[in-house]
Amino acid sequence: MLTFFLRIVYIVSMGKTYVFVNQKGGVGKTTSAINIGAYLAEAGKSVLLVDFDAQANLSSGMGIKPLKPGVYELLAGTVPFDKVIRKSAVQGLDVIPASIDLSGAAVELIEQKERDFFLKKALVPARNRYDFILIDCPPSLGVLTLNGMAAANAVLIPMQCEYFAMEGLSLLLKTIKRIQKSLNPQLGIGGIFFTMYDPRTKLAQDVVKQVSAYFKSAVFTTIIPRNVRLSEAPSYGMPVSLYDPQCSGARAYRSLSLELIRRSSPPAPVGESAAPASAAASTNSNGGLHDA
Ligand SMILES: Nc1ncnc2c1ncn2[C@@H]1O[C@H](COP(=O)(O)OP(=O)(O)O)[C@@H](O)[C@H]1O
Numbered sequence: 001m002l003t004f005f006l007r008i009v010y011i012v013s014m015g016k017t018y019v020f021v022n023q024k025g026g027v028g029k030t031t032s033a034i035n036i037g038a039y040l041a042e043a044g045k046s047v048l049l050v051d052f053d054a055q056a057n058l059s060s061g062m063g064i065k066p067l068k069p070g071v072y073e074l075l076a077g078t079v080p081f082d083k084v085i086r087k088s089a090v091q092g093l094d095v096i097p098a099s100i101d102l103s104g105a106a107v108e109l110i111e112q113k114e115r116d117f118f119l120k121k122a123l124v125p126a127r128n129r130y131d132f133i134l135i136d137c138p139p140s141l142g143v144l145t146l147n148g149m150a151a152a153n154a155v156l157i158p159m160q161c162e163y164f165a166m167e168g169l170s171l172l173l174k175t176i177k178r179i180q181k182s183l184n185p186q187l188g189i190g191g192i193f194f195t196m197y198d199p200r201t202k203l204a205q206d207v208v209k210q211v212s213a214y215f216k217s218a219v220f221t222t223i224i225p226r227n228v229r230l231s232e233a234p235s236y237g238m239p240v241s242l243y244d245p246q247c248s249g250a251r252a253y254r255s256l257s258l259e260l261i262r263r264s265s266p267p268a269p270v271g272e273s274a275a276p277a278s279a280a281a282s283t284n285s286n287g288g289l290h291d292a
């Protein structure tokens with residue numbers, strides 16, 4: 001009983017670690033990590049962004065230079081945690097950058113015994129320092145993404161409103177269930193959210209309807225619209241909250257971040273949760289997927 005209680009206290013006190021996952025590229029993982037991170041910080045939270053993609057789009061989108069030392073050196077153990085943390089232009093928002101060296105790590109890790117837990121161990125010093133840790137993953141379900149999911153409390157899934165995105169989603173959910181059984185039993189679904197939404201297309205409307213009907217409360221209410229300001233901001237090395245806080249994309253990411261804060265509050269005591277009984281897949285208090 002005591003260990004159970006201590007474990008709950010530990011989970012609540014260590015802050016929330018979210019990993020942005022979608023094996024498809026170009027769906028808005030990096031854009032979402034940057035802008036949700038910025039709005040969480042604006043809401044007074046301390047936030048760490050971890051660039052875990054060798055493309056280093058998050059690092060450059062946040063205007064971080066130079067890229068080394070970064071997450072690769074942290075994993076390799078050649079540089080201590082404090083030396084890889086960079087302050088960003090947003091108060092309360094720190095970044096661990098990535099560089100192309102990270103692509104080598106993917107190969108090196110495969111040969112290691114504890115290969116899926118390197119990031120989790122590397123982030124131990126961050127646990128008590130930040131309210132939120134957001135990990136941006138590459139577009140694959142390879143060893144880096146598995147490390148990301150092993151290190152996180154919950155997965156955030158950005159999804160474009162396209163037909164093939166739904167097929168990709170079922171593969172991703174199967175993978176998450178596998179991870180829950182093997183690497184990380186605590187891993188939950190933080191939520192699915194739609195990106196680059198264009199209300200003029202019927203397909204986009206249909207995808208939102210179908211996914212929302214099926215996944216119910218796992219789907220965020222806020223939908224991120226297609227908005228050119230969101231794609232311009234990274235070339236100025238800043239989140240949209242600094243680049244153009246009034247544009248539709250900025251307002252949507254602000255609202256999504258506030259929704260995330262509400263969702264990440266400690267779960268209601270057992271017995272008070274209102275899981276949908278009829279859902280084919282429902283979520284537990286930590287957002288974990290269960291078969292109905
Ligand atoms: N809501 C949006 N509206 C318009 N462009 C977007 C939006 N979200 C992302 N983009 C652009 O789409 C491209 C892919 O987004 P990105 O976040 O890099 O995806 P991922 O990290 O999943 O590969 C980038 O050029 C980005 O600027």
Ligand SMILES: [Mg+2]
Binds near residue numbers: 030031057
């Ligand atoms: Mg990316």
